[in-house]
Amino acid sequence: MSTPTDYALEARGLTKSFGGFHAVKDVTLKVRRGSIHALIGPNGAGKTTCFNLLTKTLTPTSGQVLLDGQDITGLRSAQVARLGLVRSFQISATFPHLTCLENVRVALQSSQGTAFRFWRSLNSIKALNDPARALLAQVGLSGQEDTPATELSYGKKRALEIATTLALDPKVMLLDEPTAGMGHEDIAPITDLIRTVSAGRTILIVEHNLSVVSSLCERITVLQHGEVLTEGTYDEVSNDPEVITAYMGGVDDE
Structure with a gap:
C-alpha cells in the first residue's frame, strides 16, 4: 500500500484557468520516488502549462503541489528550486x-x-x-x-x-522535451544519459518521442485538453483506445 512519502512530487486537483478557458483542469499526478515518470499527450494537451504550475512559473487557479509531502503551492520558483525541484527547458x-x-x-x-x-x-x-x-x-x-x-x-x-x-x-528533475530537434544519432546517447543520471533521483519528463518514453519510463500520465486521460505502463496506455484516438485527433496548438 502506497503512502504519501512514497511520492517525491504530487499534484492534487491542479487547475489553471485563463478567463473561461481551463488550460489545466483538476490534474492529479503522483510521481513515485526514484522513478522516471512521463507526462505525454497530443499537442495542446496542457503538458507545458502543467510543468509551469509544478515549478511555480505559473500560479495555479486552484489545487496543490507537494514536494516530498511538503505543500509548495505558495512558494516562488526560486524557492522550490532550492528545495530540490529543478527544471530543464525544451530550448x-x-x-x-x-x-x-x-x-x-x-x-x-x-x-x-x-x-x-x-x-x-x-x-x-x-x-x-x-x-x-x-x-x-x-x-x-x-x-x-x-x-x-x-x-x-x-x-x-x-x-x-x-x-x-x-x-x-536536484531531488526531482523535470525534463521538457530533452530529445526535441535531435537527429537520430543523438537520441540514444541522451536517452542513456537520462537513465544514468536518474540514479538516486526522481525524473518527470515531457517527451514526444514515444520510443524514448517506452525505454525510460515506468509510469506514464496522458493529458488531453488539460485533463488526465489515463495513467499506466507504456503497454497499458499505448493500447488504450482513448489514447489512440487522442493522438490521432490532436490539435497542433502547443
Whole structure:
C-alpha cells in the first residue's frame, strides 16, 4: 500500500484557468520516488502549462503541489528550486559564449549561493573546477571543458544543460522535451544519459518521442485538453483506445 512519502512530487486537483478557458483542469499526478515518470499527450494537451504550475512559473487557479509531502503551492520558483525541484527547458538554456566548464561552474556557484558575490577571491571560484569537471564527465563531456557552448553539437548542448541541472543537486528533475530537434544519432546517447543520471533521483519528463518514453519510463500520465486521460505502463496506455484516438485527433496548438 502506497503512502504519501512514497511520492517525491504530487499534484492534487491542479487547475489553471485563463478567463473561461481551463488550460489545466483538476490534474492529479503522483510521481513515485526514484522513478522516471512521463507526462505525454497530443499537442495542446496542457503538458507545458502543467510543468509551469509544478515549478511555480505559473500560479495555479486552484489545487496543490507537494514536494516530498511538503505543500509548495505558495512558494516562488526560486524557492522550490532550492528545495530540490529543478527544471530543464525544451530550448537549451546554457550561456553560449562561456565554456562548458564555466557554464557548470556558474550553476555550482548558484547552488552554493555565491553567484553574485563578485568580491570573492578567484581561488574560491577555482575550487569549483574539480566538481565541474566531474559533472562534465558524468554527462560524457570530458575533454570539452574549454569548448564554448556555442561550438557544441545540439546533442552535446543538451548534455551540458543536464550537467548544469545536476549542479543544482536536484531531488526531482523535470525534463521538457530533452530529445526535441535531435537527429537520430543523438537520441540514444541522451536517452542513456537520462537513465544514468536518474540514479538516486526522481525524473518527470515531457517527451514526444514515444520510443524514448517506452525505454525510460515506468509510469506514464496522458493529458488531453488539460485533463488526465489515463495513467499506466507504456503497454497499458499505448493500447488504450482513448489514447489512440487522442493522438490521432490532436490539435497542433502547443
